[in-house]
Amino acid sequence: MSAPRLLVVTDRTQARRPLPDVVAAAVAAGARAVWLRDRDLPGPERAALAADLRAVLDPVDGLLVWGGADGAPAGTAVHLSAADPFPAVRPPLVGRSCHSAAELARAAAEGCDWGTLSPFAPTASKPGYGPALGTAGLAALAPAAPPVLALGGVLPGDVAGCLSAGASGVAVMGPVMRDPAVVADYVAALARAQRV
Template sequence: MRTKVRRRPSGLVLLTDRRVARGPLVEVVASAVGGGVRWVVLRERDLPRAERHALAVELRAVLADVDGTLVVAGPDPLDGDAVHLPAAGPYPPPRLGLVGRSCHDADELARLTTEDYATLSPVFLTRTKPGYGPALRPEGLRALVDASPVPVLALGGIETPEQVWACVAAGAVGVAVLGALMRAESPSDTATTLGSAFNEASTPVSRPAPDGGDLPEKGCGRP
């Protein structure tokens, strides 16, 4: 039986793409981490393993200062213990500390076995993958969250606080963002804006009780 890591991804999760980043990838990620990002998924799967491993080392160092976690896309954890796998495989997943899976429909969710979480995409149409879809929209996301055996991160075209709120309302435990952070003039400011939206949407608010006290109430999240 494999050992679980202490946490699963939640909140604002950053996916890397050096080809659309406005600056050197490590600098962009560091800026987003400065804005509150604590989970980063290293993609860059076209790079040779040695270069990708060197990137993983640098990104883990950035995240270490804030107790963050690097997840590596693909079955090779690059000397770490967290991976995010494509829907196509491998099955069963490797025995590591944390394993996620990309899913897009109920059939793919039904194939999950020992994975710790899944992404569902695309929730909205995305500039990063033009023509990729159709978009699930929040209604489709909610239906799939209800069918998922594991916690779900919403992915695809999430660029605004309103979209973050909609994903939380649909039951997502986090939002995975690529373009809005990679292309941002200030990844730190964008991360702060989107992360604050997630925290507000996920935090109970108070409403007056009949006796004059306060009763807890969810903001835009699901009950």
């Protein structure tokens, strides 16, 4: 599997229902890749949550992405923060959070399968990361990187612009955590942009 075109990012503090229920609703709406970010959870709780999410994703051949490499179950895709070291044993798929040309260059040199590039737009979830890139920032940075997923404040109406600017897809947290049915809007926007 290559880089996902839509990556749902978890944040149980924003979820209006238990996270497995939110992910199940997102999968029902068309999500096929979920990044279990919630890195503050103790290892056993996080592993149990991952098992619950895998039970939702496996029937649709979905992808579970573990935030960070520490504690990742064997054979699980991982998404590294900008500061995380690259794992000694390469997982099957590796993404990395990026906010600059230098971080994207590092991800490319490491052979990452994708990089998230943020923030696309101002977002309450990640204050202090900025300024917002917008489509001009994406267009300037995306070509020299592994496949880029625009992250941070991306709404369904932004998808076509993100792809036109060179992004391979989008990663979304807040809107999906609050209303997982919105995944259908992102899936439709990705399909429309691909046909153009």
